[in-house]
Amino acid sequence: MEQLIKTFEPEFHKNYLLYVLNKKLPSSQNSMDTNRSVLMYFALSGLDILGEIENLPKERKRSIIKWIYSLQIVNKEELVSGFQGSPTLNTRTNKTGNTSYKWSHVANTYACLSSLLILGDDLSRVNKQAILESLETLQLPDGSFKGAKEGVENDMRFVYCAACICYILDDWSAINIERMIEFILNSISYDGGIGQGPELESHCGSTFCAIASLALSNNLDRLTKAQFVALRRWLLFRFDRGFNGRPNKPVDTCYSFWTGGALKILDSYDFIHDQFNAQFVLLTQDRYGGFSKWVNIVPDPMHTCLGLAGLSLMEFDGLEEMNYELMLTKRTFEHLRRVQEKMK
Amino acid sequence: MSDYSSDENDDYVLYKNRPEWSDITPLAQDDNEEPIVAIDYTENFKDCYDYFRAIVQKKEISERALELTQTAANLNPANYTVWQYRRDILKGLDKDLHEELEFVEKIILKQSKNYQVWHHRKVLVEWLKDPSKEKYLTEHVLSKDAKNYHAWQHRQWVIKTFKLYDGELDYVDLLLKDDIRNNSAWNQRYFVINNTTGFTEEVLRQEIEYTLSRIREITENESAWNYLRGLLLHDKAGLSNNTTVKAFVEELYESNNRSPFLLAIIVDMCLEQVGAGGGDSNYSAKRAVELCKDLMEKFDTVRANYWQHMLDSIGSESGEGTSGN
Incomplete structure (x- = not known):
């Protein structure tokens, strides 16, 4: 049996996240190729929570920002503006032009905007109007959002991405908020939790996305008292000396943020005894850095970021405080406020 | 990969x-x-x-x-x-899209948590208007991971789009026999009934019987308790007026069972009765307070602060027991 780490090792995690950001991931990660901007977001966000963004060399920050902007698409004809997940389709000749299938994806637009903010960019090169025009076309009649122009599913994850984009760009005019709320309310299950869509099983990932979207659009009060009470109860019962994502499922590091964050938004986090949660999350640290979903398995950037975010909710020493709804640190949130002032 | x-x-x-x-x-x-x-x-x-x-x-x-x-x-x-x-x-x-179905099936069986392959499958089924292989495919995936969210989502979509509800409750029963804690299967049970018979009085009676006997088997099974609460959403009399449920919880309590889910539902029944003017004196504010104390001190200590909060709000509101937001 491997030796388990029980104390928090921020230095290990910093090194792990810097490795993800700066070195080459092994080819076993080929299937992450279309989602590199999301991996980047997890790495940067994790470093931000660790308070390490200021320690990134200035030139490196600049080159990351340049890389992110190289993924931006402005295509007002096809209405596919936003950010790509990676340069998979980009070649030397077409890099700046629009070609077939070069479409943005709402998760990548969200991840790229968040990453730019973490790095201190002022979003001045973001084509806000083009992004919003395209976002409008992604909302479906049921109020949900599909991920991209064609060929991608629709669910609560993309509702959240859309809400974050509108919040960050400080403009909700492109989307139908009423319909979005309707979709969220229709996805509340008989047990009080919220699924990826109507009638689907309640899940803490989708519940976080739903609650955060309501909060970001200033619509938390659209939950009735009965809905609020049942949802809070359901979330609180996800705690089993660590958080799980669904009833009778094992606890998993990422839910220390998804469930914990949802409880924070509902101002109910203090109702659980989080010392046990800290113990569980710490046990999922890898001895070479990073967090994994369960004890003794391979770490990954998502669980590392969410593990750190989960520890931040517990006010761990040395970790930046979070803005729960946006899943960004308060430091970055303050920066966003200043950027928004300038945008006006 | x-x-x-x-x-x-x-x-x-x-x-x-x-x-x-x-x-x-x-x-x-x-x-x-x-x-x-x-x-x-x-x-x-x-x-x-x-x-x-x-x-x-x-x-x-x-x-x-x-x-x-x-x-x-x-x-x-x-x-x-x-x-x-x-x-x-x-x-x-x-x-020939049937060949394509076979191609994507192979990938799904290896990568059953990949969004894109399931989406591809969905589009093919839409084009072919042929859902005949979907139940089998999702059952294959669920036989390896009975809670795979993608498989359930696909299955619900197929069943709903092509009206394939026949036999689904039997399948749910099979899964619940295998694992009575399978929350996905409980959710599917609700989905099927909600879209077929609906929760009529008769169905409600049968489902409550069924659920109570499952709870009897394992009283710490949150999924079954949640389903029971879901059923009672359709009982016009509310959570605290169903005689079968009341008899069941009282019997369980008398037998010294202290499952937090049992105590929690009695707390909620008390709060409902108190809020409605206290028609049933067995479900009083005093009893709710005592149960909250038991939960915080003995039976659900990890949520002690929550039960304390519930207790406090009973005192202040002697009503719904919640502060809302």
Whole structure:
């Protein structure tokens, strides 16, 4: 049996996240190729929570920002503006032009905007109007959002991405908020939790996305008292000396943020005894850095970021405080406020 | 993820060495001078995607393009552009979509938590208007992981779109016999009833009987308790007026069972009665206070602060017991 780490090792995690950001991931990660901007977001966000963004060399920050902007698409004809997940389709000749299938994806637009903010960019090169025009076309009649122009599913994850984009760009005019709320309310299950869509099983990932979207659009009060009470109860019962994502499922590091964050938004986090949660999350640290979903398995950037975010909710020493709804640190949130002032 | 890419195949020929591709100039990815979260692509990956970049721009609809997307999808099944382009080729060439169902099935069975492959499957089923293989496929996936969210989502979509509710409750029963704690199966039970008979008085009576006997088997099973609460949402009399449920919880309590789910539902029954003016003196504010104390001190200590909060609000409101938000 491997030796388990029980104390928090921020230095290990910093090194792990810097490795993800700066070195080459092994080819076993080929299937992450279309989602590199999301991996980047997890790495940067994790470093931000660790308070390490200021320690990134200035030139490196600049080159990351340049890389992110190289993924931006402005295509007002096809209405596919936003950010790509990676340069998979980009070649030397077409890099700046629009070609077939070069479409943005709402998760990548969200991840790229968040990453730019973490790095201190002022979003001045973001084509806000083009992004919003395209976002409008992604909302479906049921109020949900599909991920991209064609060929991608629709669910609560993309509702959240859309809400974050509108919040960050400080403009909700492109989307139908009423319909979005309707979709969220229709996805509340008989047990009080919220699924990826109507009638689907309640899940803490989708519940976080739903609650955060309501909060970001200033619509938390659209939950009735009965809905609020049942949802809070359901979330609180996800705690089993660590958080799980669904009833009778094992606890998993990422839910220390998804469930914990949802409880924070509902101002109910203090109702659980989080010392046990800290113990569980710490046990999922890898001895070479990073967090994994369960004890003794391979770490990954998502669980590392969410593990750190989960520890931040517990006010761990040395970790930046979070803005729960946006899943960004308060430091970055303050920066966003200043950027928004300038945008006006 | 690479375990079924073509990398291990000795006979594999790179696209740059295939005569049928000699007219195409491969296009390398432009990853900027300083790539971020770079991936150490294998030679096969780079080679395949260099040709992919070259023909996707031209929107070439051909047999060779179809073959290329198969390799590209195998190398990275999460690349939604590859799947979208492949669908356009399938349509353009008027291909046999049943063969395609088999192709994507193989990938689904290996990568059953990949969004893109399930989406591809869904589109094919929509095009074919043939859902005949979907129940079998999802059952296969669920036999390995009975709580796979993608499989359930696909199954619900197929059942709802093509009205395939027949036999579904039997399947749910089978899964619950195997694992009475399977929350996905409980959710499916609710889904089926809600979309077929609805929760009529008769159905409600039967479902309550069924659920109570499942709770009797394992009283700490949150899924079953949640389902019971879901059923009672359809009882016009509310949570605290169903005589069968009341008799059940009282009997369980008398037998010294102290499952937090049992105590919690009695607390809620008390609060409902108190809020409604206290028709049933057995469900009083005083009893709720005592149960909250028991929960915080003995039976659900990890949520002690919550039960304390509930207790406090009973005192202050002597009503709904919640502060809302």
